[in-house]
Amino acid sequence: MNLHVKSLSATRAGRTILHPTDLTIGAGERIALVGPSGSGKSTLGHALIDRFGGRGGVVAHVPQSPDEALDPLRTLRFHWREAEQALGRPPDPARQSELLAALGLPDADLKTRPWGWSRGMQQRFVIALALIGAPKLLILDEPTSALDPVIAAATMDLVDRHLAATDMAILLITHDLGLAAKRAERIWVLEAGRIVEDVATAKLLSRPASSAAQALVAHRNWAVLPC
Numbered sequence: 249m250n251l252h253v254k255s256l257s258a259t260r261a262g263r264t265i266l267h268p269t270d271l272t273i274g275a276g277e278r279i280a281l282v283g284p285s286g287s288g289k290s291t292l293g294h295a296l297i298d299r300f301g302g303r304g305g306v307v308a309h310v311p312q313s314p315d316e317a318l319d320p321l322r323t324l325r326f327h328w329r330e331a332e333q334a335l336g337r338p339p340d341p342a343r344q345s346e347l348l349a350a351l352g353l354p355d356a357d358l359k360t361r362p363w364g365w366s367r368g369m370q371q372r373f374v375i376a377l378a379l380i381g382a383p384k385l386l387i388l389d390e391p392t393s394a395l396d397p398v399i400a401a402a403t404m405d406l407v408d409r410h411l412a413a414t415d416m417a418i419l420l421i422t423h424d425l426g427l428a429a430k431r432a433e434r435i436w437v438l439e440a441g442r443i444v445e446d447v448a449t450a451k452l453l454s455r456p457a458s459s460a461a462q463a464l465v466a467h468r469n470w471a472v473l474p475c
């Protein structure tokens with residue numbers, strides 16, 4: 249089922265960060281949201297969460313840093329239970345095992361706290377948490393920027409494999425055009441809080457129309473990144 253969003257906007261400290269925007273996201277569609285730092289990408293992600301509720305039933309969000317999602321003093325089991333409770337779900341060990349295995353964490357010891365875990369493991373755990381409610385849309389905000397390129401690509405492969413069997417859509421927030429090129433079929437280019445381009449990925453790469461897209465495409469090193 250498509251997700252329609254009318255007039256999404258965001259104001260922070262009296263400033264309009266995201267100008268009113270209508271969005272349509274098809275079931276199972278993979279959209280990359282690209283644009284320069286400060287253009288409002290994360291703000292658009294947060295505005296979607298505000299619109300649909302942050303519990304992860306319709307839209308689930310993996311923040312730019314796992315630190316935003318994980319309390320270092322709480323066990324991973326606590327985080328899992330909290331996420332289930334937010335969705336109004338009873339404990340479901342089978343679903344937990346399935347998701348942790350899907351994200352490459354089959355033997356995770358959930359009695360531990362997140363600081364014992366590598367960044368890559370924390371990131372995958374946070375993605376698994378976001379998948380508990382099988383949302384219609386998964387927002388991944390810079391999912392690979394804190395990871396080394398090999399781990400980052402492996403993480404995205406795990407997400408791709410898990411989602412292939414579902415009709416969950418992805419909004420992949422990134423300023424890495426290589427990641428967008430490989431993982432998304434459609435791209436939104438955000439510039440100063442406005443979507444200035446909404447096109448098929450191949451078209452954006454071959455014929456960028458907006459100045460923001462032209463600037464991104466001009467950085468040819470995007471083509472050699474492994475993600």
Ligand SMILES: Nc1ncnc2c1ncn2[C@@H]1O[C@H](COP(=O)(O)OP(=O)(O)OP(=O)(O)O)[C@@H](O)[C@H]1O
Nearest residue numbers: 260261265283284285286287288289290291292423
């Ligand atoms: N809580 C806030 N209070 C004031 N200004 C904010 C707030 N959150 C975001 N902004 C401003 O909104 C603008 C967009 O921020 P946002 O984090 O959405 O950008 P971004 O495109 O995600 O950047 P990056 O690529 O660096 O993550 C920036 O100018 C930022 O300073």
Ligand SMILES: [Mg+2]
Nearest residue numbers: 289290291312
């Ligand atoms: Mg951001």
